[in-house]
Amino acid sequence: MNDTPGWASPGSSPSDGQGGDAPRPAEPSDEPGTAPKWSPNQPPPAQWSPPTMPGPSGPVPPHTPAPRWGGGAHQGGWGRPPAAKPGVIPLRPLGVGEILDGAVSTLRAHWRTVLGITLTVSVFTQLGDILIQRYVVPAPPQLKPDPTPAEALEQSVESLQASLISLAPTMGLTLIGTFITTALLTMVISRSVLGRPVTLADAWREARPRLPHLLGLVLLLPLMSAAIMAVGLLPGLLLDDSPVGVLLAVVGGIAAAVVIVWLLVRFSLSYSALMLERQGVLAALRRSAKLVQGAWWRIFGILTLxxxxxxxxxxxxxxxxxxVALAVDGQGLGGLLAGTPPEFGWPFLIITGIGAVIAASITYPISSGVSVLLYIDQRIRREALDLELARAAGVPGYGSPSPDDTAPRS
Structure with a gap:
């Protein structure tokens, strides 16, 4: 075994860290005129027995310790020493469970700050969505009970248009909520990795200089996705309602969706790069593409899960x-039972809005935590960021942290 720092694989040979001039046991020599160094009477090969010790009922063989092989977190022997864990994750490459656990641990460790952010954002976005759905979005079109094929196609187009119109304000409010929570929660999670306390004022002070760039990135990715989808659907839409046009639109839409998914995964780490590395919008996109390269399927799987x-x-x-909302709002329930588009009242909107706020308050920090921890994990794997994080956290043996080490940076 070599004696360099770290751990060596069991059964390592002298070539693992020793040159050809390393001292070796003396070889037996039977040359004339020299004193023999080994006895010429050697036992047959492979018949050595371990030394024994006297015991009350006969010789007792010595205890053979269990080998410490593999990458277990042992303190001695051949095992790998445990990674430093100043915060919510160990500073080493992470598994899927550790990434999810780190996101949940951040929510538990800083629940006042995290829930303060997510509850505030969720309440305002949900209130805006309720008001828009109640007073701005037009009512869904009335459907005929027995439409002809042409009428059925026309009703489908009208329903699709109404759904897109009602979905647009919700998507806009979702972008606003994503913008605010991403900015603040990224800073909270970066502090939690270092094991440092963080308040809402701290997160806002660190995130505020990056807000204009983050807004540009939050708007750019959906616009890019919409443009790609429009390009995929356009050839089919130009052929009106012909079978060839419908088929072309379907194929183009599927191809556009595949490209969008590939790009969104490729740029999924850009938010963290922009906030934590002080990158611009385009530089953050390039940085994310570089970190994701070679790990696209792994990141896609974690994000999908x-x-x-x-x-x-x-x-x-x-x-x-x-x-509960359907039981309270009899008007909406009656519409559903009658088969007509329901007109939900205030009770339904308020009760379902409360449920949406609670759900968003839990899911926002976990999804943001997974995104940031994926970024940190990729940098640990590619750039040994764990050493810099350990130094910034003040872990013994990694040097002294600088006063400005409040978040991982490039």
């Missing part, structure tokens, strides 16, 4: 509130 978990949590919270 997170999205499914957040959807499940939202449904678990929203379904009971929706049932």
């Amino acid at each position: 997170t999205m499914l978990l957040m959807l499940l949590i939202s449904m678990i919270i929203a379904i009971p509130f929706s049932i």
